[in-house]
Amino acid sequence: MASSEEDGTVEEKENNNKKRTKSALATAWLTFYNIAMTTGWLVLALAMMHFYIQKGTHKGLYRSVARTLKFFQTFALVEVGHCAIGIVKTSVIVTGVQVCSRIFMVWFVTNSIRQIQNEESVILFLVVWTVTEVTRYSYYTFNLLNHLPYFIKWARYNFFIILYPLGVVGELFTIYAALPFVRRSGMYSLRLPNKYNVSFDYHYCLIIVMLSYIPLFPQLYFHMLRQRRKVLHGEVIVEKDD
Numbered sequence: 001m002a003s004s005e006e007d008g009t010v011e012e013k014e015n016n017n018k019k020r021t022k023s024a025l026a027t028a029w030l031t032f033y034n035i036a037m038t039t040g041w042l043v044l045a046l047a048m049m050h051f052y053i054q055k056g057t058h059k060g061l062y063r064s065v066a067r068t069l070k071f072f073q074t075f076a077l078v079e080v081g082h083c084a085i086g087i088v089k090t091s092v093i094v095t096g097v098q099v100c101s102r103i104f105m106v107w108f109v110t111n112s113i114r115q116i117q118n119e120e121s122v123i124l125f126l127v128v129w130t131v132t133e134v135t136r137y138s139y140y141t142f143n144l145l146n147h148l149p150y151f152i153k154w155a156r157y158n159f160f161i162i163l164y165p166l167g168v169v170g171e172l173f174t175i176y177a178a179l180p181f182v183r184r185s186g187m188y189s190l191r192l193p194n195k196y197n198v199s200f201d202y203h204y205c206l207i208i209v210m211l212s213y214i215p216l217f218p219q220l221y222f223h224m225l226r227q228r229r230k231v232l233h234g235e236v237i238v239e240k241d242d
């Protein structure tokens with residue numbers, strides 16, 4: 001009897017130790033990840049400012065930062081993994097939609113269609129994303145280090161009120177500007193007849209993506225408004241499971 005109680009205690013202790021090691025590892029990884037991402041987006045901000053001050057125009061700006069942008073935005077895919085394995089308390093779906101829509105914008109719209117890279121709308125979403133990400137990743141970093149300045153917390157949960165709609169406007173105008181080029185070139189499209197007997201029209205796909213902002217964007221926006229109420233005003237919010 002005594003020995004089984006002892007076994008239980010030993011097992012419990014082992015489990016607790018395992019959990020502690022796991023959470024220490026997760027915290028170390030997240031701290032590294034967030035510092036790397038803050039730095040990446042800060043480098044991008046500085047590169048954009050440097051370009052604009054030197055050249056006095058936004059033309060060519062996208063190309064000058066494209067590699068850094070593609071690297072850091074694509075790397076954000078690991079955030080979906082963070083949610084999936086449970087090291088951050090965020091919905092996989094909400095994070096997935098956010099990250100995938102950004103990656104889609106970068107790789108399948110802006111990067112693929114040279115003719116639209118100098119549109120003002122590209123600069124709009126680039127600036128908006130950069131301000132958002134510098135704020136967001138520095139918030140997570142300071143939070144993990146338990147030294148969170150209030151103005152960063154305030155910025156994280158207020159800037160998005162304006163930046164989110166502005167980002168969406170930039171993205172939608174960019175996709176809209178891409179439509180004629182996509183239609184003319186037939187890029188990423190598959191016409192019949194072909195050996196697979198399937199057709200795909202990227203032009204219509206882009207229109208569907210634009211329309212999908214109507215149901216999806218409000219969900220992300222209201223999610224952030226709920227987070228804001230929780231973090232800034234201490235409201236207890238019961239989130240539905242995925």
Ligand SMILES: CCCCCCCCCCCCC/C=C/C(=O)SCCNC(=O)CCNC(=O)[C@H](O)C(C)(C)COP(=O)(O)OP(=O)(O)OC[C@H]1O[C@@H](n2cnc3c(N)ncnc32)[C@H](O)[C@@H]1OP(=O)(O)O
Binds near residue numbers: 129144168212224
């Ligand atoms: C394939 C094609 C698909 C096309 C589909 C198209 C449709 C798309 C429609 C939508 C379009 C959106 C377009 C987007 C535009 C822009 O981004 S514009 C710029 C403005 N954007 C923003 O301000 C939003 C930025 N995004 C986010 O904040 C997130 O991505 C989020 C998922 C939307 C919300 O984040 P969430 O994690 O849920 O909230 P938080 O309050 O920040 O965190 C919750 C808890 O999780 C912890 N946490 C999260 N991440 C980390 C981390 N990296 N490190 C450490 N901790 C993390 C966080 O601390 C919180 O924990 P607690 O403090 O304990 O609560």
